[in-house]
Amino acid sequence: MIVKIVNKSKHELPKYSTECSAGMDLRANLEMPVVLRSLQRALIPTGLFIELPEGVEAQIRPRSGLAIKNGISILNTPGTIDADYRGEIQIILVNLSSENFIVKDGERICQMIITRHEKISWNNVDVLEETVRGSGGFGHTGKK
Numbered sequence: 381m382i383v384k385i386v387n388k389s390k391h392e393l394p395k396y397s398t399e400c401s402a403g404m405d406l407r408a409n410l411e412m413p414v415v416l417r418s419l420q421r422a423l424i425p426t427g428l429f430i431e432l433p434e435g436v437e438a439q440i441r442p443r444s445g446l447a448i449k450n451g452i453s454i455l456n457t458p459g460t461i462d463a464d465y466r467g468e469i470q471i472i473l474v475n476l477s478s479e480n481f482i483v484k485d486g487e488r489i490c491q492m493i494i495t496r497h498e499k500i501s502w503n504n505v506d507v508l509e510e511t512v513r514g515s516g517g518f519g520h521t522g523k524k
């Protein structure tokens with residue numbers, strides 16, 4: 381799939397790090413570093429604008445390295461970029477650690493995964509088909 385992109389950042393285009401990577405790392409595009417204090421959140425610009433085809437979305441997900449090493453995650457994860465959005469991709473980072481974290485220009489701050497999705501129509505019914513699981517949820521599997 382080919383996706384149109386406008387890169388107004390100072391950095392290279394997002395790319396897959398390995399042959400089998402599902403996501404591409406996005407980088408912070410900052411004039412000055414941003415200090416994220418404990419439990420603080422900030423909107424971090426990337427300088428990227430994309431034009432996705434209809435039926436496709438971009439999902440924004442945390443980077444596991446930032447999460448485990450620094451307690452940095454993304455609010456509203458996975459974030460969704462819809463095909464009709466034309467604004468700058470900006471990432472809502474949150475610091476879940478007890479230490480300050482400095483977001484620097486060019487730092488890889490998240491992953492973006494491009495995926496297809498379906499549109500549905502609702503079929504309003506009175507009863508759903510039964511399954512073995514039924515209404516069990518929230519950790520019920522594995523309990524006896």
